[in-house]
Amino acid sequence: xxxxxxxxxxxxxxxxxxxxxxxxxxxxxxxxxxxxxxxxxxxxxxxxxxxxxxxxxxxxxxxxxxxxxxxxxxxxxxxxxxxxxxxxxxxxxxxxxxxxxxxxxxxxxxxxxxxxxxxxxxxxxxxxxxxxxxxxxxxxxxxxxxxxxxxxxxxxxxxxxxxxxxxxxxxxxxxxxxxxxxxxxxxxxxxxxxxxxxxxxxxxxxxxxxxxxxxxxxxxxxxxxxxxxx
Amino acid sequence: xxxxxxxxxxxxxxxxxxxxxxxxxxxxxxxxxxxxxxxxxxxxxxxxxxxxxxxxxxxxxxxxxxxxxxxxxxxxxxxxxx
Numbered sequence: 001x002x003x004x005x006x007x008x009x010x011x012x013x014x015x016x017x018x019x020x021x022x023x024x025x026x027x028x029x030x031x032x033x034x035x036x037x038x039x040x041x042x043x044x045x046x047x048x049x050x051x052x053x054x055x056x057x058x059x060x061x062x063x064x065x066x067x068x069x070x071x072x073x074x075x076x077x078x079x080x081x082x083x084x085x086x087x088x089x090x091x092x093x094x095x096x097x098x099x100x101x102x103x104x105x106x107x108x109x110x111x112x113x114x115x116x117x118x119x120x121x122x123x124x125x126x127x128x129x130x131x132x133x134x135x136x137x138x139x140x141x142x143x144x145x146x147x148x149x150x151x152x153x154x155x156x157x158x159x160x161x162x163x164x165x166x167x168x169x170x171x172x173x174x175x176x177x178x179x180x181x182x183x184x185x186x187x188x189x190x191x192x193x194x195x196x197x198x199x200x201x202x203x204x205x206x207x208x209x210x211x212x213x214x215x216x217x218x219x220x221x222x223x224x225x226x227x228x229x230x
Numbered sequence: 231x232x233x234x235x236x237x238x239x240x241x242x243x244x245x246x247x248x249x250x251x252x253x254x255x256x257x258x259x260x261x262x263x264x265x266x267x268x269x270x271x272x273x274x275x276x277x278x279x280x281x282x283x284x285x286x287x288x289x290x291x292x293x294x295x296x297x298x299x300x301x302x303x304x305x306x307x308x309x310x311x312x
């Protein structure tokens with residue numbers, strides 16, 4: 001069985017695409033570079049939108065990336081079930097694209113926050129969290145300026161009722177996110193947005209833990225292979 | 231040629247910490263009597279043709295898809311006097 005091929009999109013201003021690709025390889029999958037200006041998903045089995053400041057965060061974080069040519073391919077593929085993980089800036093792009101509800105606004109404290117953050121995995125049924133158990137606590141770095149998750153009351157209630165809050169901040173809320181939300185998923189569970197950076201917690205040499213690796217091995221556990229979903 | 235203004239504001243229920251920081255500064259500067267500040271964005275669009283209804287509808291599409299995120303923001307479109 002061939003390893004799953006996981007695409008990592010590079011936008012102008014992406015910072016963590018290489019780290020994400022490295023995490024994919026450490027998880028035993030093949031990382032495939034995708035370029036924002038192409039109309040080609042290169043037949044990948046899953047896609048990661050990495051952290052960074054795509055298009056300089058001009059206008060709003062993710063607002064311009066949403067209209068990148070590759071997004072015209074990604075949005076229908078994600079709606080059809082392709083596993084997609086947006087990390088930090090990638091989460092912002094997924095919200096701006098309306099693949100995920102709500103939006104991410106400047107941190108309530110107005111400071112860029114960079115810390116090792118304790119989180120609780122509240123949904124271990126998504127394509128990206130199957131490796132965890134529900135309620136599992138992990139430590140994963142968070143580093144953002146626009147990480148405050150907001151949504152209207154009805155959307156928040158839906159997310160809570162349907163168990164679509166994937167991860168929640170513990171100890172302290174670094175950005176004023178409503179309901180301490182660190183990550184959410186779409187109704188089908190194939191699209192996940194996460195503000196903290198699991199790709200920075202995959203090796204003990206460079207991260208506070210290896211707790212983030214599960215986001216990347218979950219795909220493998222879910223039996224995703226080239227013969228798998230597509 | 232016409233100039234059209236699009237004002238974008240956070241919805242009232244959305245916390246605006248930047249506006250709050252500005253409001254907190256005012257009394258320190260000696261400006262009393264301001265109870266709240268909300269920070270928004272103003273865009274000025276120069277149109278190639280007249281600001282007729284078709285052009286304004288295009289501007290509203292631009293505002294609703296790119297300039298503002300309707301999930302968190304509202305916008306107003308108006309034509310600047312020549």
